[in-house]
Amino acid sequence: MSRSLPISAYYHQRTKYDPETIAQRGKQLDWSKQPSPFKAYKIGTSYDLKPYLELDKNEPEWEALSFFLLLSYGLTAKIATGGGQSMYLRSAPSAGGLYPAEVYLISRGTELLPAGLYHYQPQTHNLLRFWDDHCWAELREACFLHPALEKTQLALVTTAIFYRSAWRYEDRAYRRVFLDTGHLLGNFNLAASIHGFRPHLIGGFSDRLMDELLYLDGEAESVTSVLALNTNPQNSSFGRTTLPSPAMLDYPELDDGELLSALHQASKIITKASVPPRQPDALEDKYNFPFGLKVSLASISAETRYSTRIDWGEDLEELEETILKRRSTRGYTGEALTFDELKQLLNFTYHPEDYGEQGLMDDPDYFDLSLIETFVAVSGVEGLDSGCYYYAPKAQELRQIRFKNFREELHYLCLGQNLGRDAGALVFHTADLALAVSRYGDRAYRYLHLDAGQLGQRFNLAAIQLGLGVSGIAGFFDDQVNDVLGIPDDEAVLYITTLGVPRDQ
Template structure:
């Protein structure tokens, strides 16, 4: 019996792997004359200036309910994707934002949709980070169209505001070509992590929706779907309005699984794959999450026989009164450029894992007890330990439900990590490197090809929590989306079924 053909998601992943034998021949010089601008500009439209509300503390608005509302929204947007620094680069200015992005390309755009409040008329607004303002793109009643596009998702019934995140494909593809699709969704995951945490600071509860009719959301935004596409919808429940304290709904919905695809030339694969991951018009509201997500496993996936098991139970990281320390951390976060090679303490590593994977430990500080992901059961975590005091060097599986490290290979991998990270010294000098992986074949069987989006956004979301926890502890951290895919599994002993989605390096900054 002939073997079934791979899905387009599996084909895309195989086609965009980096391999030491071929990477040199595929690498091309960048055409700097075609470098994309990481912003959208609108020539006309009403503008709502958010700067006055971010420059004052909340106490300044106690007796001014309208200003207080604007202060909360201003703070949420700024801490999610606001401009935090300007740096000169090759005669130009590079704008850094609250969320990290590969190569500083920032492919994501944020739109705010208002159902119609006393302060923000119904319509669609683009967030302009350079001026920290909202500009009205389309002043119309877009909310019902959004509900229809999201298949009447229950969280849109009682909320008044929502965020739509889109990807401008060329911004990343200019540098990373077809592999940019991975980077786009990792970057969006970073942004989702910020939105979640900024919501905790501003009394909003973001609800995550990944299942929507793509064409309908794109049309609602009046964007050119050949250049830009909607990739996430986030209704914002206002926790100060008791009517908006609502239950969560399904986050990830399945798409079709495409196996009948033609030969696709390089440079065309990204857009072809994106089109295959869409949920088509005519999809009914009866579409529901797969049962496998509803019946969450009580056991971690891997329990290797005879492996050493080390508890990671930790004291929670403290984020300050009213989460003031979280806001400072988000705004001062920077990717580390070099590590000293010095060790981390085991308590530091445990604290990083605790904040990233155990949100229930942070409820008393004001965080939500259960963070929205698309399906975290699909993500596995492995850690290559090179320099953590009291922990033997080697590769470990992190079991979040048991809160354990389970050793699977005994070795110091500094030299190999240098190679796996395409020769980046970050891999060699880091004290620990976290790998997020997934069984792609199994994931596609559950959610279709659209799962590729979900996996990378969830990995980026976890990576952003690691980012912020490390910065809060005074450590260095940097995400890496470029690596020799298959060699990672081979060298570290990670099961072959697990495709590597993302790497996060941790250490002491030089």
């Protein structure tokens, strides 16, 4: 049946939370069916990475790989949940602690790792080689001969086990799966800088060939991203990070419970499409409202260029410590942030070029940041009026949209979570979904949430380093966010990051 909306826009409309219908969506969780966050293989050759965390083995290549995986997705804490059960936290956050993402490593064949397929097992910090054969040619074919795979010897692959999130969040889980994977990509980029790697992000691949390469069924578990892992951290990004899928307009009426799977299948790439050259980024920020206050965040002189830069310590030691101690904040005091703290948070998230001198990648890969817009609802920031602001990263300024204290409305918009009410600021990542789909087809929905998740992870780590609290929110009243904050109607809200002074946990 031909429709007016592509299936990604249809999915987005159908999975919105609305005050009048959210009670109907709720269901009693069957805790006996709670999925395990760990995947096990019954056979394979195990490579124990734990000994190389001791720094006394004098095997720098193993140490680099071990720490890189630990910082990206390793276990960082164990919390008792009652009844003799425990929940394990990881270096990347995940909605509900469900961790739908899995990490695989493909080796072309090195002195370190023989050719084959490897699965990272965070519960034991092991690499399990479950297929010992040369498969690099198949990887390159699945990625349409992407140039980033020509000279490197290792590749990372992320997958999603959808039921882990759908068990709790039902069809809306597709959003959360890709936000969670975006957090993981953010860690890959930052941990790589610490330990001498350069990831090259590949989002355009044949889903069927990648799933077959890893022996996945493509439905219960499927590939979500590929990264060529170069051992030369100085290499700049090259090759396209994106390719389009079709925009599906012919699909049946879908029942609840069918939306997630239908969108994933529709957003797959079957063959490499002919794509026009990538358009240069716009020279100016999207919105320049003719009214309201404009607050500059830029340094005023060469001498103070880095005045808003976060210091990550010698050899990025403090970044490593921050990744390992990161936690999602459960409550805020309601106290105000300082204006300098907000500037530092925005600077680290949107201006990686300011951190090259510290050893961080100054051009980390994203899919298409030109599609992501950022709005900041200020409830308590010293020196800033309460209200909603558009963040213009090119001009480095906040442009006021509405002048109002939104604390109670934010509490409501965030489904009654006190985090929304008590935070000093809430950052909203949005996108013009119609524009994104016109550029990348239904696959745009993946790219948007992956990029929003990666930006959210940079906020996470910057806030922790500054001694602040931070927590992401993917459950909110979609349309009401636009109405309350005055955000343009064509901006679909992807993700919210709350920032504030943490209450003692």
